[in-house]
Amino acid sequence: MTPGIRPLIAGNWKMNTLVREAVDLAKAVVAGAGSVKAELLVCPPFPYVAGLAGMLAGSTVAVGAQDCHAKEKGAHTGDVAAAMLKDCGASYVILGHSERRADHGETDAMVKAKAMAALAAGLTPIICVGETLAQREAGQALEVVHGQIAGSLPEGFVAAGGVVAYEPVWAIGTGKVPSEEDIAAVHAAMRAQVGGTTRLLYGGSMKPSNAEAILALPNVDGGLIGGAALVAADFLGVAKAAG
Numbered sequence: 001m002t003p004g005i006r007p008l009i010a011g012n013w014k015m016n017t018l019v020r021e022a023v024d025l026a027k028a029v030v031a032g033a034g035s036v037k038a039e040l041l042v043c044p045p046f047p048y049v050a051g052l053a054g055m056l057a058g059s060t061v062a063v064g065a066q067d068c069h070a071k072e073k074g075a076h077t078g079d080v081a082a083a084m085l086k087d088c089g090a091s092y093v094i095l096g097h098s099e100r101r102a103d104h105g106e107t108d109a110m111v112k113a114k115a116m117a118a119l120a121a122g123l124t125p126i127i128c129v130g131e132t133l134a135q136r137e138a139g140q141a142l143e144v145v146h147g148q149i150a151g152s153l154p155e156g157f158v159a160a161g162g163v164v165a166y167e168p169v170w171a172i173g174t175g176k177v178p179s180e181e182d183i184a185a186v187h188a189a190m191r192a193q194v195g196g197t198t199r200l201l202y203g204g205s206m207k208p209s210n211a212e213a214i215l216a217l218p219n220v221d222g223g224l225i226g227g228a229a230l231v232a233a234d235f236l237g238v239a240k241a242a243g
């Protein structure tokens with residue numbers, strides 16, 4: 001954790017839940033949020049953003065989206081603009097998740113353009129970076145993360161309170177987690193690159209049993225949680241580990 005920075009625990013629901021499940025999950029998170037000191041965020045699939053934002057308005061749990069388009073509006077069938085998400089009640093948007101980089105060929109430049117759109121719409125971007133297993137094994141993790149941050153963060157990102165999530169691709173949904181030394185080394189390098197005030201999250205197979213140790217590391221200011229965010233007790237268990 002970084003002194004003076006309030007931790008953020010963000011749930012990335014990915015392409016999971018039907019309406020009933022999404023509502024029940026969000027309700028269960030809110031019900032357990034009272035004793036949590038960290039800021040809580042849930043990022044459901046697009047169709048549920050408006051409904052859940054309405055439902056959670058006035059609670060301590062914020063709602064975000066998992067992507068947005070780089071353009072303000074126009075002929076982009078199937079895409080969603082940042083201003084629409086803001087209008088629906090979202091306050092954050094996850095950008096450049098490795099699944100989007102892999103499934104949709106998103107480059108750093110595309111992520112940067114989306115982040116600019118998010119900032120212009122008044123959303124806080126959470127930009128994901130992280131190396132593949134091959135890059136880690138080749139000793140390139142720090143270099144890859146440095147390059148992704150340099151290429152993906154637009155001007156004004158830090159001043160606007162943008163968040164960066166270190167998510168090693170090989171740790172996402174695999175149950176594998178880097179050593180505490182490796183997480184700390186990447187976060188120290190990210191801190192040196194982005195400065196003292198930006199929230200730096202770790203993401204990748206976080207769960208209640210490993211959260212306390214990860215969140216205690218220097219420069220780890222919260223978590224981006226995938227699988228464990230689909231079970232309210234697990235998500236809240238991670239959040240409680242943040243203090």
Ligand code: PEP
Nearest residue numbers: 172173203204205226227
């Ligand atoms: C993620 O996809 O952002 C993530 C961290 O997933 P998981 O927690 O399931 O590894």
